[in-house]
Amino acid sequence: MNTFLNNFPILAIMILFVGAFVTSLVGRRSALARNGVVLVSMTAALAMMLALVKPVLLDGQIITYWLGNWEPVEGWAFGICLEVDALSLFFGLIVTVAVFVSGVYSFTYMNHDDSLVNYYTLFLMLSGSVLGLVLSGDLFNIFVMVEIMTFTAVALTAFRNTYEGALEGALKYLVVGSLGSTSLLVGIAMLYSQLHTLNLAQISALIPGQGANPVIIAAFAFLFMGFATKAFLFPFQPLAADAHAVAPASISLMISGVLTKCGVYGIIRLCYVLYENLNQPLVQYLVTGFGAVSMFICVTMAFNQHNFKRLLAFHSISQVGYVITAVGLGSALGVSAGLYHAMNHTIFKGLLFLTAGAVQHQTGSLDLDSLGGLSKRMPRTTLLFLIGAASISGLPPFNGFASKWMIYQAAFQRGAATGNFFFLFVCIVALITSVLTLASFIKVAQSVFFGQLPEQYKEVKEVPLAMRIPMWILAVLCIVTGLFPTQVQNYLLLPATSAAFNAANYIDQAMGLGYAAAHGIATGGVAGLMVSDCWNPTSWLMLLFCITCAVAIVALLASPNDLKDAHISSCDEQAEVLDAKYESFFSGEESVYSQVGGSDLFWGFKHNWRKYFSYMHDWHSGIVNDYTLYGVVAIAFVLLACIILL
Amino acid sequence: MNVLLSSLFHVLIFPGLLFCVVMGVLLSGLDRIWVARMQRRVGPPLLQSWYDFLKCCGKETIVPRHAKKAVYFAAPVVGFAALISISLFLPIAGGKPAYSGTADLVVILYLLTLVSVCTIVGASASGSPFAGVGLSREMVAMISYELPFVLVILAVSRAILAPGDSLNNIFSLQAIADYQAANGPLITRWALIPAAIAMLFVIPCEVGMHPFDVAEAETEICEGTLAEYSGPPLAVFRLTHMVKMFIMTALFCVLFLGGITTGIAVLDVILFVLFCLILTFLTMSLPHGACARFKVEQVFKFYWTVVAGLAALSLILVWLGL
Numbered sequence: 005m006n007t008f009l010n011n012f013p014i015l016a017i018m019i020l021f022v023g024a025f026v027t028s029l030v031g032r033r034s035a036l037a038r039n040g041v042v043l044v045s046m047t048a049a050l051a052m053m054l055a056l057v058k059p060v061l062l063d064g065q066i067i068t069y070w071l072g073n074w075e076p077v078e079g080w081a082f083g084i085c086l087e088v089d090a091l092s093l094f095f096g097l098i099v100t101v102a103v104f105v106s107g108v109y110s111f112t113y114m115n116h117d118d119s120l121v122n123y124y125t126l127f128l129m130l131s132g133s134v135l136g137l138v139l140s141g142d143l144f145n146i147f148v149m150v151e152i153m154t155f156t157a158v159a160l161t162a163f164r165n166t167y168e169g170a171l172e173g174a175l176k177y178l179v180v181g182s183l184g185s186t187s188l189l190v191g192i193a194m195l196y197s198q199l200h201t202l203n204l205a206q207i208s209a210l211i212p213g214q215g216a217n218p219v220i221i222a223a224f225a226f227l228f229m230g231f232a233t234k235a236f237l238f239p240f241q242p243l244a245a246d247a248h249a250v251a252p253a254s255i256s257l258m259i260s261g262v263l264t265k266c267g268v269y270g271i272i273r274l275c276y277v278l279y280e281n282l283n284q285p286l287v288q289y290l291v292t293g294f295g296a297v298s299m300f301i302c303v304t305m306a307f308n309q310h311n312f313k314r315l316l317a318f319h320s321i322s323q324v325g326y327v328i329t330a331v332g333l334g335s336a337l338g339v340s341a342g343l344y345h346a347m348n349h350t351i352f353k354g355l356l357f358l359t360a361g362a363v364q365h366q367t368g369s370l371d372l373d374s375l376g377g378l379s380k381r382m383p384r385t386t387l388l389f390l391i392g393a394a395s396i397s398g399l400p401p402f403n404g405f406a407s408k409w410m411i412y413q414a415a416f417q418r419g420a421a422t423g424n425f426f427f428l429f430v431c432i433v434a435l436i437t438s439v440l441t442l443a444s445f446i447k448v449a450q451s452v453f454f455g456q457l458p459e460q461y462k463e464v465k466e467v468p469l470a471m472r473i474p475m476w477i478l479a480v481l482c483i484v485t486g487l488f489p490t491q492v493q494n495y496l497l498l499p500a501t502s503a504a505f506n507a508a509n510y511i512d513q514a515m516g517l518g519y520a521a522a523h524g525i526a527t528g529g530v531a532g533l534m535v536s537d538c539w540n541p542t543s544w545l546m547l548l549f550c551i552t553c554a555v556a557i558v559a560l561l562a563s564p565n566d567l568k569d570a571h572i573s574s575c576d577e578q579a580e581v582l583d584a585k586y587e588s589f590f591s592g593e594e595s596v597y598s599q600v601g602g603s604d605l606f607w608g609f610k611h612n613w614r615k616y617f618s619y620m621h622d623w624h625s626g627i628v629n630d631y632t633l634y635g636v637v638a639i640a641f642v643l644l645a646c647i648i649l650l
Numbered sequence: 651m652n653v654l655l656s657s658l659f660h661v662l663i664f665p666g667l668l669f670c671v672v673m674g675v676l677l678s679g680l681d682r683i684w685v686a687r688m689q690r691r692v693g694p695p696l697l698q699s700w701y702d703f704l705k706c707c708g709k710e711t712i713v714p715r716h717a718k719k720a721v722y723f724a725a726p727v728v729g730f731a732a733l734i735s736i737s738l739f740l741p742i743a744g745g746k747p748a749y750s751g752t753a754d755l756v757v758i759l760y761l762l763t764l765v766s767v768c769t770i771v772g773a774s775a776s777g778s779p780f781a782g783v784g785l786s787r788e789m790v791a792m793i794s795y796e797l798p799f800v801l802v803i804l805a806v807s808r809a810i811l812a813p814g815d816s817l818n819n820i821f822s823l824q825a826i827a828d829y830q831a832a833n834g835p836l837i838t839r840w841a842l843i844p845a846a847i848a849m850l851f852v853i854p855c856e857v858g859m860h861p862f863d864v865a866e867a868e869t870e871i872c873e874g875t876l877a878e879y880s881g882p883p884l885a886v887f888r889l890t891h892m893v894k895m896f897i898m899t900a901l902f903c904v905l906f907l908g909g910i911t912t913g914i915a916v917l918d919v920i921l922f923v924l925f926c927l928i929l930t931f932l933t934m935s936l937p938h939g940a941c942a943r944f945k946v947e948q949v950f951k952f953y954w955t956v957v958a959g960l961a962a963l964s965l966i967l968v969w970l971g972l
Contacts, residue, residue: 399767417820420808435800443793454775608946
């Protein structure tokens with residue numbers, strides 16, 4: 005193996021952390037130097053991850069790096085280890101791309117704020133900790149990284165501390181986030197007490213020898229809930245909403261696109277590699293159940309939101325619910341679908357948060373009830389928003405469709421194979437959640453970008469190019485990953501999925517060949533890991549052809565009207581001075597602002613569900629004590645379920 | 651070259667653009683005549699919908715001042731194209747579909763969604779408050795029929811799976827057609843009859859026909875989603891509406907009435923058209939003549955309780971292996 009490449013994982017993490025400290029040293033003198041340091045460290049981390057693509061994803065190698073060359077002695081791993089397999093690198097790529105986009109966006113987006121040195125220092129520490137988490141090969145470092153991640157994220161959430169609710173949101177995140185970290189720590193301590201090691205590979209090798217040791221099982225419950233907190237799964241979703249609503253948009257991107265992915269990564273690592281227990285029905289029910297409940301409750305909660313970013317926050321958890329649901333199915337198709345959706349979620353949700361940020365940057369408001377008609381003033385942002393909204397609602401040919409399509413198949417397949425009604429129900433919930441997602445993005449489109457333009461936003465300008473470039477990067481990724489799912493599957497998903505199913509290889513690469521076999525772990529991974537055919541975009545070439553035909557026909561039919569049309573649009577500009585009787589909607593009456601407010605848009609639906617909504621409204625009380633209680637109850641529930649039933 | 655020509659033929663002639671438009675005009679014309687007869691009127695000529703379309707095309711296009719022009723013009727075209735592309739997935743009259751993908755039922759489900767979304771986004775881009783109310787209703791109607799529709803799709807997909815079948819080809823229309831060619835139409839399976847009835851209810855709501863046309867209620871909200879449209883874009887929307895009548899009835903035929911064949915391709919197509927006519931009468935003309943429009947919350951309640959209940963019953967029966 006190329007020894008030079010071997011150093012890339014640690015270098016990528018180091019350069020982000022070093023960048024953080026250098027930023028705080030040089031940043032006070034010159035904004036240019038500060039931005040330069042940030043840009044260089046982000047780009048370097050991204051480039052190193054890309055350089056690892058060939059050996060790890062394409063050739064299937066696993067890169068292990070022992071800090072200080074403390075390699076395992078006689079089958080015991082004492083040193084700190086980084087272990088990068090395809091699964092880690094897959095998430096590493098997601099993280100570095102998201103960090104890069106978010107950082108570039110911040111340069112212009114944050115220019116209204118002061119003390120930016122603190123912002124970038126925290127930002128780079130957050131990035132480094134997240135990258136460290138997904139590349140780490142031992143459990144305690146995962147915990148350390150989770151701690152750094154949580155605290156920097158809390159600080160960044162409250163960065164605009166003059167905003168109403170900023171400190172409150174950060175406090176909630178801090179308190180309940182600590183609950184999750186504590187749960188992780190307890191799980192790690194339990195494992196350590198039983199197995200006397202913290203190395204992931206060694207733990208994974210030793211667990212089967214423990215049989216039905218209740219402490220090991222309890223550790224599983226604690227670790228699972230710890231990662232679930234980091235992914236904001238039900239019942240932790242109110243935190244995400246409060247944090248996202250007040251955080252800067254670039255940080256919202258990080259929280260939804262990167263931090264929740266750490267939870268997802270943790271759950272995959274835990275269930276597939278560490279415990280290898282996703283073949284047990286109870287674990288499947290547990291993981292899939294948590295995913296499905298989060299998916300549904302969050303999408304209905306999004307219906308009631310008045311704040312653009314709160315709405316996006318609930319959708320974020322809903323989409324993570326999709327990911328967890330798919331991962332919990334325990335089949336190869338499920339894992340690849342989940343990974344695909346995880347990647348897509350980072351892309352489209354990032355894009356949506358950035359458009360929300362653009363709206364906030366230009367108008368100063370995120371209130372769905374007072375905004376409107378911005379498509380006239382910000383046409384490019386509108387286009388970007390529509391791409392993001394179509395992706396998250398799963399409209400073909402965007403990427404959300406390709407991954408949801410796999411998730412439905414995975415859930416149905418699992419249900420048909422086991423004859424179990426639970427998985428069928430999950431499939432139905434997933435399909436319905438998709439249409440509800442669509443509905444709430446229609447609501448955003450109608451109440452922010454279309455409809456009537458309120459008086460106070462008449463002078464709003466389009467965002468500068470420097471903010472549109474990061475958005476375009478994500479928008480292009482939305483389209484590319486949607487149009488070429490076969491390639492995505494072959495080069496990204498299949499290697500990562502095989503890594504998830506090949507715990508023995510993971511162990512052997514860290515602990516020396518034959519270690520897994522000596523501890524009774526089946527080697528060779530899962531044979532025939534071919535998941536089913538991909539959604540084939542060839543049909544889309546046909547569709548595009550149809551569209552061109554239809555356009556041609558319309559153009560032909562409409563051609564005699566072209567002159568009149570031009571005339572009308574030229575009138576359009578002068579229309580403001582005309583008499584009110586030419587106002588189109590009010591038959592001669594003077595025009596009034598009469599748009600249906602965003603939150604009242606789907607009255608017919610909400611009326612029928614009013615009891616549910618009023619219950620959920622009470623449930624999301626906004627009191628941190630309540631949220632902590634929900635968390636404790638959930639941990640207790642999972643603990644009891646695991647100990648009694650496993 | 652041959653491949654290109656044959657796909658051109660599929661896209662433009664059969665079952666693509668031309669066939670869909672002809673069928674749409676035919677079904678819509680007959681529907682208007684039947685409704686007229688039920689109301690003791692003579693009714694318009696058969697091609698009236700086509701004349702309306704042509705007339706609209708010749709009219710001036712007025713773009714409202716609040717509209718976002720690009721979206722306002724693109725929405726009807728994209729919606730229409732997406733709708734036509736659905737026909738390429740349908741194995742019409744026992745033949746092979748022009749384009750066969752994996753899990754194409756899900757693709758069709760989402761393409762139908764895309765068509766409605768185009769209506770909604772177009773309405774939204776027109777900036778009118780009436781369109782705003784209309785799109786809200788359209789969306790609620792969509793949520794309403796989506797649940798039973800999904801349940802029907804799941805029930806049918808499960809019904810054709812025999813124990814031991816490979817699970818790599820689920821949600822495939824081709825597999826459904828093949829199964830019916832071997833075992834007779836699915837409607838003859840008693841466990842699927844509730845699902846078929848549910849699907850009959852889904853058709854008019856998806857098309858937006860009278861008792862369920864909450865989104866386009868002329869008398870209350872000035873045609874809602876279409877309030878601001880005029881000229882060729884309106885004509886395209888009208889045509890979309892007609893073609894949707896054909897696509898939905900054809901989908902029903904493919905799901906439940908497959909495998910009925912005479913052995914001669916032309917006769918099969920005529921038989922297929924006949925089924926579409928009967929379904930149009932049953933699901934669209936008859937309720938149109940008999941019922942007054944529902945309120946939007948009634949539509950939602952009806953679909954999520956009665957219709958979804960029927961579909962769920964079928965799904966449970968099928969899942970239990972009946």
